[in-house]
Amino acid sequence: MEISSHQFHLLEQLNEQRRQDLFCDCNILVEGKVFKAHRNVLFASSGYFKMLLSQNSKETSQPTTASFQAFSPDTFTVILDFVYSGKLSLTGQNVIEVMSAASYLQMTDVISVCKTFIKSSLDISEKEKDRYFSLSDKDVNSNGVDRSCAYSAGWRAESSPPPSHLSPDQGTCMMGGNAWNNLSYYPPSQRTAQQQLSKHEQRQDSGKRSRHMGLQQPSDIPPYKSSKLEDRAAEPAGHSAQPEEQVQMEPEVESSRVGYQYGQGADATPRNLTGSQQERESPHSSGKAKSSKGEEPYRSMPFILGVMGSWAEADDLPRMRFKCPFCTHLVKRKADLKRHLRCHTGERPYPCEACGKRFSRLDHLSSHFRTIHQACKPICRKCKRHVTELTGQVVQEGTRRYRLCNECLAEAGIDSVRIDLEAEAPLEFPPDGDKDSQWHYGEDNRSDVEIVEDGSGDLVIQQVDDSEDEAEEKEVKPNIR
DNA sequence: CTGGGGACGGGGCCC
DNA sequence: GGGGCCCCGTCCCCA
Numbered sequence: 209m210e211i212s213s214h215q216f217h218l219l220e221q222l223n224e225q226r227r228q229d230l231f232c233d234c235n236i237l238v239e240g241k242v243f244k245a246h247r248n249v250l251f252a253s254s255g256y257f258k259m260l261l262s263q264n265s266k267e268t269s270q271p272t273t274a275s276f277q278a279f280s281p282d283t284f285t286v287i288l289d290f291v292y293s294g295k296l297s298l299t300g301q302n303v304i305e306v307m308s309a310a311s312y313l314q315m316t317d318v319i320s321v322c323k324t325f326i327k328s329s330l331d332i333s334e335k336e337k338d339r340y341f342s343l344s345d346k347d348v349n350s351n352g353v354d355r356s357c358a359y360s361a362g363w364r365a366e367s368s369p370p371p372s373h374l375s376p377d378q379g380t381c382m383m384g385g386n387a388w389n390n391l392s393y394y395p396p397s398q399r400t401a402q403q404q405l406s407k408h409e410q411r412q413d414s415g416k417r418s419r420h421m422g423l424q425q426p427s428d429i430p431p432y433k434s435s436k437l438e439d440r441a442a443e444p445a446g447h448s449a450q451p452e453e454q455v456q457m458e459p460e461v462e463s464s465r466v467g468y469q470y471g472q473g474a475d476a477t478p479r480n481l482t483g484s485q486q487e488r489e490s491p492h493s494s495g496k497a498k499s500s501k502g503e504e505p506y507r508s509m510p511f512i513l514g515v516m517g518s519w520a521e522a523d524d525l526p527r528m529r530f531k532c533p534f535c536t537h538l539v540k541r542k543a544d545l546k547r548h549l550r551c552h553t554g555e556r557p558y559p560c561e562a563c564g565k566r567f568s569r570l571d572h573l574s575s576h577f578r579t580i581h582q583a584c585k586p587i588c589r590k591c592k593r594h595v596t597e598l599t600g601q602v603v604q605e606g607t608r609r610y611r612l613c614n615e616c617l618a619e620a621g622i623d624s625v626r627i628d629l630e631a632e633a634p635l636e637f638p639p640d641g642d643k644d645s646q647w648h649y650g651e652d653n654r655s656d657v658e659i660v661e662d663g664s665g666d667l668v669i670q671q672v673d674d675s676e677d678e679a680e681e682k683e684v685k686p687n688i689r
Numbered sequence: 690c691t692g693g694g695g696a697c698g699g700g701g702c703c704c
Numbered sequence: 705g706g707g708g709c710c711c712c713g714t715c716c717c718c719a
Contacts, residue, residue, distance in 0.1 A: 537699090543706050544699085551698065565696095571709055572697065579695075592693095 222249055223292035234261075235273040236288075241281040243288055247272060253291040255314025279309035290318060298325045304549075307533050323534075326553050562607045583609035590616040 225231055225246070232244035250257035260274060276284065283305045290296040296318060298306060307322035530545040531538055534552040539545045547569060550556070556566035558573040562581045567573040583602045588595050589610040595601075600613040612620070 539699085541705075546706090548698080568697080570707085574709080576696075589694095 219292060219294065222246060226292055233271050235271055236284065237273065237275040238279065238281045238284045239276070241284075243281075243284060245288060245291075249291060253315060255316075256312065258314075276312075279305055279312065283309045287313065287315070287318065296321055298322065304533065308531075311533060319533075326549075580608055583611050587611060588613035588616055590620075 226244060226249075229244050232246055234245045234247045234250055236243040236245060247257075247261050251261045252258075257274075261272060283302060286297050286302060286306050287309055296306070298321070303322050303325050307319055307326075310316075310318035310322060530540070530542055532545060532548055532552070534549070537548055539548055550568040554568075556568050558567040558570050559565070560567070560573055560576060560581075562577065565576065567576060583604075586595055586600075587593070588600055589603075590612055593599075593613055595611050595613045600611050601617060602609055603612050603617075
């Protein structure tokens, strides 16, 4: 007979002991803050601690002390709370760092949950647009929507199976073990988006796979130029990291003296373990450590994932401070990482209000808008000649605009009709960041504009006026920035 | 099959 | 430090 609540009570007791500092035999120092915990629990929860403590098993008489600077105390609090409670308190703000720390500590379940959390945060459906915009990562907890999510371990789920509709937006989620696999994570409202994402990812994956199919990864590729290699590792479930990639990465890592330094500059000893632990603590940066038996856990560690640190100022390598948790890509700036992450998450927060197409980057959207909807290129679409206000006109076809020279217009049988651009409201780009704002695309003014359609449909001709067009661009630019 | 257009990701630069 | 813009290279789609 099995009492399902036993595990829960056992962990609860351990957590209580931790709170009361009873039998704690391990001190973890995170940026000056000391956490007390039990070796057994840490050993059972983290591959990193397993390796560390197994190395240190002979010295059981004294408390083990580990020190970290690769993540913040707050992040470790989330991790430790998870270890002792099975609940992972993720928010839009901490998920990246928690995932990074989890990768560091080799807690694959936590990594998986973080990745799922990130994915669940995606919203690329039109339906969810407004809601999505209200949940930008700067205010994910505002607007009355609590995006924090506590994930509970599987044993908890066994005793009280989670409803399948739980989501990060809907309160506590359960995870862990097999139970997590059965969890239908996305709420109905997000499934459409998720399906779209899947489609997008499939397309991206297939494209990229074909793009990089058979790509031999040269060992001398600089680590900071790994963008073309990332995709192989970019698959969301790619934790179990391709062994050959790891093997290839390690020499680079060594030669680059990678340290797990999180925003701490070129600190050569980002995390310190007391006494003889020092050597073991840098399995990736120390050849000695690598050769040790204790390195084995790191060999299987998904090194390519989840480590957000900085490159030491080694040799002539530029400082690459941020590591993509999904792939091997390294970037210098946090903003670049944020931007890069969208290529993994599929997040497309910038919709074109003119055609509905969504973009992952504002500059791509603005580029698309200028190209497709504003006809900014002073080039005849047909003959490719440069056109001016005198030699060509803007043709509007639905929401698309392009330019044709007078000759091509005549060939096409389109009569030249001057349209006063000042009278017509130009297609305007929405103000920066105001994603909810309505674009001024014709809606109000279209009826006022005297547009001339050819017989075939909504083909509209406007006279090209470069000076006005430039003015239009200038008018648009401030909105873009 | 090929070339052009558009999308997209990365990097650099400026504000 | 972050956001936005620009440029470049690559890929996909389509005529």
